[in-house]
Amino acid sequence: MATTAQSVADVCAQAKRASRHLARLDTATKNAALGRVAAALEQRADEILYANARDVEAGEETGLDAGLLDRLELTEARLAGIASDVRSIAALPDPVGETIGGHRLENGLDVRRVRVPLGVVAVVYEARPNVTVDCSALCLKSGNAIVLRGSSIAAHSNSVLADVVSSAALSAGVPEGAISIVSGGDRDELRQIATQDGVVDLVIPRGGEGLKAALKEHATVPVIYAAGGNAHVFVDSSADLDDAVRIAVNAKVQRPSTCNAAETLLVHADIAGEFLPPVLRALRESRVELRVDARARSLAGELDGSVRDATEADWATEYHALILAVKVVDSVGEAIEHVNRFGSGHSEAIVTGSVDSARAFTTDVDAAAVYVNASTRFTDGGVFGMGAEIGNSTQKLHARGPIGLRELTTYKFVVEGSGQVRE
Amino acid sequence: MATTAQSVADVCAQAKRASRHLARLDTATKNAALGRVAAALEQRADEILYANARDVEAGEETGLDAGLLDRLELTEARLAGIASDVRSIAALPDPVGETIGGHRLENGLDVRRVRVPLGVVAVVYEARPNVTVDCSALCLKSGNAIVLRGSSIAAHSNSVLADVVSSAALSAGVPEGAISIVSGGDRDELRQIATQDGVVDLVIPRGGEGLKAALKEHATVPVIYAAGGNAHVFVDSSADLDDAVRIAVNAKVQRPSTCNAAETLLVHADIAGEFLPPVLRALRESRVELRVDARARSLAGELDGSVRDATEADWATEYHALILAVKVVDSVGEAIEHVNRFGSGHSEAIVTGSVDSARAFTTDVDAAAVYVNASTRFTDGGVFGMGAEIGNSTQKLHARGPIGLRELTTYKFVVEGSGQVRE
Numbered sequence: 001m002a003t004t005a006q007s008v009a010d011v012c013a014q015a016k017r018a019s020r021h022l023a024r025l026d027t028a029t030k031n032a033a034l035g036r037v038a039a040a041l042e043q044r045a046d047e048i049l050y051a052n053a054r055d056v057e058a059g060e061e062t063g064l065d066a067g068l069l070d071r072l073e074l075t076e077a078r079l080a081g082i083a084s085d086v087r088s089i090a091a092l093p094d095p096v097g098e099t100i101g102g103h104r105l106e107n108g109l110d111v112r113r114v115r116v117p118l119g120v121v122a123v124v125y126e127a128r129p130n131v132t133v134d135c136s137a138l139c140l141k142s143g144n145a146i147v148l149r150g151s152s153i154a155a156h157s158n159s160v161l162a163d164v165v166s167s168a169a170l171s172a173g174v175p176e177g178a179i180s181i182v183s184g185g186d187r188d189e190l191r192q193i194a195t196q197d198g199v200v201d202l203v204i205p206r207g208g209e210g211l212k213a214a215l216k217e218h219a220t221v222p223v224i225y226a227a228g229g230n231a232h233v234f235v236d237s238s239a240d241l242d243d244a245v246r247i248a249v250n251a252k253v254q255r256p257s258t259c260n261a262a263e264t265l266l267v268h269a270d271i272a273g274e275f276l277p278p279v280l281r282a283l284r285e286s287r288v289e290l291r292v293d294a295r296a297r298s299l300a301g302e303l304d305g306s307v308r309d310a311t312e313a314d315w316a317t318e319y320h321a322l323i324l325a326v327k328v329v330d331s332v333g334e335a336i337e338h339v340n341r342f343g344s345g346h347s348e349a350i351v352t353g354s355v356d357s358a359r360a361f362t363t364d365v366d367a368a369a370v371y372v373n374a375s376t377r378f379t380d381g382g383v384f385g386m387g388a389e390i391g392n393s394t395q396k397l398h399a400r401g402p403i404g405l406r407e408l409t410t411y412k413f414v415v416e417g418s419g420q421v422r423e
Numbered sequence: 424m425a426t427t428a429q430s431v432a433d434v435c436a437q438a439k440r441a442s443r444h445l446a447r448l449d450t451a452t453k454n455a456a457l458g459r460v461a462a463a464l465e466q467r468a469d470e471i472l473y474a475n476a477r478d479v480e481a482g483e484e485t486g487l488d489a490g491l492l493d494r495l496e497l498t499e500a501r502l503a504g505i506a507s508d509v510r511s512i513a514a515l516p517d518p519v520g521e522t523i524g525g526h527r528l529e530n531g532l533d534v535r536r537v538r539v540p541l542g543v544v545a546v547v548y549e550a551r552p553n554v555t556v557d558c559s560a561l562c563l564k565s566g567n568a569i570v571l572r573g574s575s576i577a578a579h580s581n582s583v584l585a586d587v588v589s590s591a592a593l594s595a596g597v598p599e600g601a602i603s604i605v606s607g608g609d610r611d612e613l614r615q616i617a618t619q620d621g622v623v624d625l626v627i628p629r630g631g632e633g634l635k636a637a638l639k640e641h642a643t644v645p646v647i648y649a650a651g652g653n654a655h656v657f658v659d660s661s662a663d664l665d666d667a668v669r670i671a672v673n674a675k676v677q678r679p680s681t682c683n684a685a686e687t688l689l690v691h692a693d694i695a696g697e698f699l700p701p702v703l704r705a706l707r708e709s710r711v712e713l714r715v716d717a718r719a720r721s722l723a724g725e726l727d728g729s730v731r732d733a734t735e736a737d738w739a740t741e742y743h744a745l746i747l748a749v750k751v752v753d754s755v756g757e758a759i760e761h762v763n764r765f766g767s768g769h770s771e772a773i774v775t776g777s778v779d780s781a782r783a784f785t786t787d788v789d790a791a792a793v794y795v796n797a798s799t800r801f802t803d804g805g806v807f808g809m810g811a812e813i814g815n816s817t818q819k820l821h822a823r824g825p826i827g828l829r830e831l832t833t834y835k836f837v838v839e840g841s842g843q844v845r846e
């Protein structure tokens with residue numbers, strides 16, 4: 001494992017060297033290494049939990065909020081879950097070496113596109129120590145070296161976890177430098193990682209807007225940004241209203257802190273008078289705080305005093321909490337326009353009985369995942385059959401939606417001939 | 424067409440609006456528009472050539488070098504070639520709407536990955552006015568709006584060409600704002616284009632290092648960078664030496680200004696004494712200036728006085744001219760190491776009779792295109808069967824190698840259900 005005595009440039013250069021070896025490691029070796037990582041997490045649980053307790057204690061002393069402390073804390077059960085995730089990653093198909101396509105040219109050259117690892121992936125993240133293990137496992141399986149840069153809040157946890165993972169991997173034949181961590185204490189590290197042109201092939205930020213803004217300012221290497229999720233459920237005039245209630249409630253309340261949870265409910269004017277009373281009642285019963293526009297209020301029937309008027313700012317707000325904005329629209333076109341204007345391009349749903357509306361929505365809404373008659377909550381690499389994910393992209397280049405093993409690869413053209421030259 | 428009176432932000436915003444319509448234009452309409460563009464280039468040839476003559480004249484007055492003037496100049500024949508390229512793009516398959524994959528989940532949800540346009544592509548480029556047309560045609564066919572920012576050197580040519588293309592496209596039902604050009608006179612335009620977050624989906628620079636450095640400094644939107652090409656031909660100990668001579672000469676001299684032309688010849692020590700005399704003679708006969716390392720000199724037989732000693736700097740130099748560096752190495756491993764250290768990840772070739780060497784080279788060399796027993800000169804979208812290309816990427820994210828129509832798209836997940844919610 002890289003120690004903090006090394007410079008960031010040294011850590012990245014060592015990762016680059018390791019990446020050459022990693023690219024040709026066979027699947028059996030990578031899977032065996034992941035098996036040892038999972039076992040080591042269990043064997044060294046006491047050590048990990050002790051280090052984590054130090055971070056949690058320090059966090060409590062400095063007054064971290066309860067949500068952050070919860071994300072920071074490891075328990076025996078959580079650690080077992082992390083080890084189990086590593087074993088699941090070992091069980092996924094290896095993306096490296098897949099022939100994506102190929103053909104023979106007129107001159108006899110055989111051109112194939114072959115999937116290869118990216119090289120060095122840097123993951124910069126905030127409090128969650130499980131990211132240290134999950135991302136290391138995904139990069140190892142996809143043949144990439146990883147440089148981790150966690151938060152100083154989790155420094156003790158991350159340092160032990162990175163040592164557990166990298167030493168277990170090393171013992172199974174993974175090259176030195178394949179899994180490295182930089183201290184996380186130095187603000188300048190982020191800038192250094194993000195400017196290792198030709199060495200770091202990709203930076204994946206897993207954290208808030210501050211982290212992304214810092215990368216936008218400094219990064220000269222490729223970055224995949226994931227916006228948060230300002231997701232919508234639009235209930236069309238032809239919707240099955242029972243389905244619509246279940247979908248709206250599920251999209252909001254099943255796990256409100258996630259990026260694919262709904263933040264705004266759009267309702268077609270034609271059914272608003274019929275639909276709003278039952279859906280708002282069901283949402284209130286699930287303790288959802290409501291922000292409604294004037295038309296919704298006029299059609300909603302009786303509302304208790306807690307229901308506030310929505311303002312323009314509500315359409316743009318990602319609550320990630322039990323709060324939902326509600327708006328009445330006159331057409332599927334108006335709904336699409338609203339979604340494209342305020343949405344973050346993550347997950348958007350229409351509930352409809354009309355094939356025309358469904359087709360308009362899926363074609364015209366500009367988002368990573370577009371749903372017809374289903375909750376937005378399904379956007380997830382595991383659910384989509386891609387295995388574990390390292391993040392969820394809302395940008396359009398390279399990977400859109402879940403970033404799984406395959407999205408951690410690139411391709412090269414392998415061209416085989418028998419002496420061909422160009423005329 | 425956007426006029427220079429509009430701000431860059433306005434031009435980009437209009438392109439974004441146009442991109443929503445473009446995304447659902449059917450293939451027949453797009454092809455008809457491309458047909459009209461090709462016809463308009465022919466019908467308005469006089470106007471285009473007159474504008475171009477003004478640029479060329481101004482360029483001569485300000486003392487542009489001959490190479491730049493040549494790239495700037497349009498002739499009737501070149502214009503006919505450009506129109507013919509537009510018709511070829513119309514004949515290519517439309518990438519939009521392709522279902523990349525899909526399956527039904529256990530809960531009955533149908534998940535499909537569907538190819539969609541990126542949205543707004545900005546192309547920033549230097550003197551060549553043909554880029555204005557080629558890139559507009561590729562973006563139109565792939566359903567993207569394009570914002571062009573050419574060089575002030577070609578301002579008259581580009582202004583007329585953009586008007587010809589956009590008005591012809593408009594007449595066929597392509598939305599206003601789909602093809603726009605900004606003046607090219609204002610240095611700040613580049614920064615403005617490159618910071619249109621959420622509006623410009625991709626910037627493609629087609630130009631030199633200065634342009635790329637400016638983008639690296641300013642860009643907050645995604646950019647695909649194309650490094651130049653420092654390509655190598657490695658002749659292994661088991662190579663067919665006649666093939667090796669033909670490949671080395673072709674890779675260097677067939678078109679030395681291109682990125683896939685070879686800049687260094689690596690020769691295995693075991694056959695250097697036999698191979699170097701004929702290959703260096705053939706290269707000298709093609710007027711190639713040679714820079715040889717000490718071992719190559721000692722094994723090359725008689726060399727004329729023009730042959731210089733290679734220095735460390737030669738390994739890193741992209742001559743893009745009739746100059747070739749020559750080095751003797753002891754193994755395929757040493758060749759791979761040299762290529763990975765000095766190459767730019769564009770096109771790399773091995774000439775060998777050994778399957779082990781071929782496998783090592785294709786696996787371990789980190790480049791967009793890796794050749795066995797063929798010239799590096801084939802790396803090209805057209806040659807690879809991808810149709811025309813908007814550029815050639817040496818970075819690993821999204822597109823590696825030729826950037827064709829398919830590489831100008833992204834995908835979305837379309838998920839269809841019957842009321843599914845997440846448990």
